[in-house]
Amino acid sequence: MTQRFCAIIPSHNHHLAIEAVIADMHDLGLEVWVIDDASDQPTADALAALHAPLAGVTVIRRAINGGKGAAVADGLRRVAAAGFTHAVQIDADGQHDRAVLPQMLGFSRQHPDAMVIGQAMFDRSAPLGRRIGRWVTHLWVFIETLSLRLRDTMCGCRVYPLVTTVAVLDRAKIGTRMDFDSEILVRLFWRGVPPVMVPVQVTYPPNNTSNFNIWRDNWLLTRMHTRLVLIMLWRLPRILTTRPRPITRLSVRSHWATLDERGRYLGLRIGVLLWRLLGRRGCLIVLSPVVAYFWLTGSQSRRASLQFLARAFAARGDGRHPSWGASLGHFMHYAARILDGFIARIGGADARMIISDDPAGLAKFAADPRGGIIIVAHLGNAELSRALLDARSQARLVVLVHTRHAMHYERLLREYGADAHVTLIEVTDIGPETAIALRARVDAGDWIVIAGDRTPVTGTTRVSRVPFLGHDAPLSHGPYILASLMECPVWLLFCRRVGGRHVLSIAPFADKVVLPRRTRLATLADYATTYAVALETEVLKDPFQWYNFYDFWA
DSSP states (O other), X not given: OOOOEEEEEEESSOOTTHHHHHHHHHHTTOEEEXXXXXXXXXXXXXXXTTOBGGGTEEEEEESSXXXXXXXXXXXXXXXHXXXXXXXXXXXXTOOBOGGGHHHHHHXXXXXXXXXXXXXXXEOTTSOHHXXXXXXXXXXXXXXXXXXXXXXXXXXXXXXXEHHHHHHHHHHSOOOXXXXXXXXXXXXXXXXXXXXXXXXXXXXXXXXXXXXXXXXXHXXXXXXXXXXXXXXXXXXXXXXXXXXXXXXXXXXXXXXGGGOOOTTHHHHHHHHHHHHHHHHHHHHHHHHHHHHHHHHHHOHHHHHHHHHXXXXXXXHHTOOOOOOHHHHHHHHHHHHHHHHHXXXXXXXXXXXXXXXXXXXXXXXXXXXXXXXXXXXXXSBBOGGXXXXXXXXXXXXXXXXXXXXXXXXXXXXXXXXXXXXXXXXEEEOSSOOHHHHHHHHHHHHTTOEEEEESSSOXXXXXXXXXXXXETTEEEEEESHHHHHHHHHTOOEEEEEEEEEXXXXXXXXXXXXXXXXXXXXXXXXHHHHHHHHHXXXXXHHHHHOGGGBOOOSOTTO
């Protein structure tokens, strides 16, 4: 059967962001169906003005407000009757990061009978009460399905296979309000529809109004989960025989920027408390079950860890295949790395925990008044290197970060009273304005810190595929293009844990990066190859200290 995709956007008094949502759906080639669930007059008028079936926007107004579930169910039935096979559901308020939708559509095309579900990754704008409520629902769903595979059933960003979804709607009486999103997924799971979970960044926009009624909807959710547990117990043999098959391999890979560092901030708060009570070793022992949980449920990161370790072991000539225990150890190293960095920043680390492998070279680097580019990697603990710099030198550091995670990490540090000498700049792409601002900083003697082992967030053309651990890997041109624009020296910085302390290594990479027009791509590939050789040398000293938990070679 030919697959036909469309988008359903339920709305009740949300219209401020919906035009941008519709535009993004059209960019994906999707016809859009807006279900107006009896909105107030200003919203109704705004939505009605969008109705243009010939332009790919159909607006359907419900005369009586029935709730989000009723609106979505109505939309699903209508688009199925119109001949569509799959429907993307997305909220009208613009809180979901729609950049993940091409990936979700790719999964759905690859596995047309699966339900592709967004797994919400919240920033600090999410109300605490909502986050706690979601975790309670997750626990209920784990019980109802006897599985950990539905890791989020409340995210309003998902792709439904319409034939099975409409069949479930026709067969079962499903909640019509905020209880709909969870119940439909549990019942699809019972019917044997496999889930594919995809991380989706979720923010709560300013002036966003929620249609969630804390008393009514929590009561509906409680009734729903109680009913589903009783149904599960009554139909247990049948439910167990119709469990969906696992989807173990997906050819569409997650870009690193779509992945969330799950549990990092709450985990840090708990980790600091445990560290103060039990010390570093005791803290890691207590946290090990938590790390094991994230290892067990993070299938994509776990597969990437095993893939990387296999290639690293082969490059070292170890002749062994990484076990699951080795991958779990990889995760534990990462947890220790985060904890070490955080403790050091809040003043709780011994000054002797980091040394330089070349003190004279480090002193010469720090004394150089010129600004420049410092290329780092997700290896060891590069942020600890600032401990060997005085406050004036730390103030010269300008770190480019590509996600909100690092910005939240710095805010959390300030909550603990850490000195924030380092400037962070969040970028997804370096445009003319950013380049001018960075050039001014370099001219003033600042060091721009950029990771060399991450591909660009936008686009796939600014990379060179170069040998790394025996296979060609895409390495970004970004650091070298930036260095050529800045006309400044470039250094490589690595910082690995050796025994009980960290060893900092900083060395010149290029006094100046020149990119001749005729040989620009070849020259960029040469720089990427040189970096890959240096990175591989460091990685092979201790593979468990390289922390890129995604398919680096994709």
